[in-house]
Amino acid sequence: MxxxxxxxxxxxxxxxxxxxxxxxxxxxxxxxxxxxxxxxxxxxxxxxxxxxxxxxxxxxxxxxxxxxxxxxxxxAITPEQYALMQVKRNAVYFKDKRIKGLFSALVDSDEISLETIDEIEKLLKKKKDES
Known part of the structure; x- marks a missing residue:
């Protein structure tokens, strides 16, 4: 939890x-x-x-x-779980309309590598295939 x-x-x-x-x-x-x-x-x-x-x-x-x-x-929580907790808290506050903006900001960031983008694409594809 x-x-x-x-x-x-x-x-x-x-x-x-x-x-x-x-x-x-x-x-x-x-x-x-x-x-x-x-x-x-x-x-x-x-x-x-x-x-x-x-x-x-x-x-x-x-x-x-x-x-x-x-x-x-x-x-009892990982740094990733903490980050997710923060994103979810803010997404609820903004009525879920900001998730797309969050991904857009992450992708546009100079700090994100191509390797990270590939990993995110794989995770999104896996999630899409599960649905």
């Missing part, structure tokens, strides 16, 4: 850290890798608990930390 809600900047920052660390991170490791200022430990736990409830992160295990155990968090 892909959550359909907006992410706060803190949630997005945590997800980007987890995406770049597929083995997962503890709350303390997340705080230590944070790019700007450190959060209070209680703040990290509150954010992670909220993200757990929203199914944005999952507990991937436990790691011994001194005399206690710490939960290891992993991203």
């Amino acid at each position: 892909i959550p359909s809600t907006n992410l706060t900047s803190s949630e997005y920052e945590i997800l980007t850290l987890l995406w770049s660390n597929p083995d997962g991170l503890t709350a303390k490791e997340i705080n230590m890798q944070k790019r700007v200022e450190l959060w209070k430990d209680s703040s990290v736990h509150l954010i992670l608990d909220k993200m757990l409830k929203r199914q944005l992160v999952a507990v991937g295990g436990l790691e011994r930390s001194g005399k206690t155990y710490s939960r290891v968090f992993k991203a």
Whole structure:
């Protein structure tokens, strides 16, 4: 299931850290890798608990930390799922009339390679054949 809600900047920052660390991170490791200022430990736990409830992160295990155990968090959604979530949210807002415009903007972008265009064509053909 892909959550359909907006992410706060803190949630997005945590997800980007987890995406770049597929083995997962503890709350303390997340705080230590944070790019700007450190959060209070209680703040990290509150954010992670909220993200757990929203199914944005999952507990991937436990790691011994001194005399206690710490939960290891992993991203429950991929960067691609997050991008899809954003596109769907905006498509609903614009009453689905902007999907064509989105594809047009992607294709017109200087950053898209011919290889990527070929892959998109294959995906669209596969979807069309399934229908």
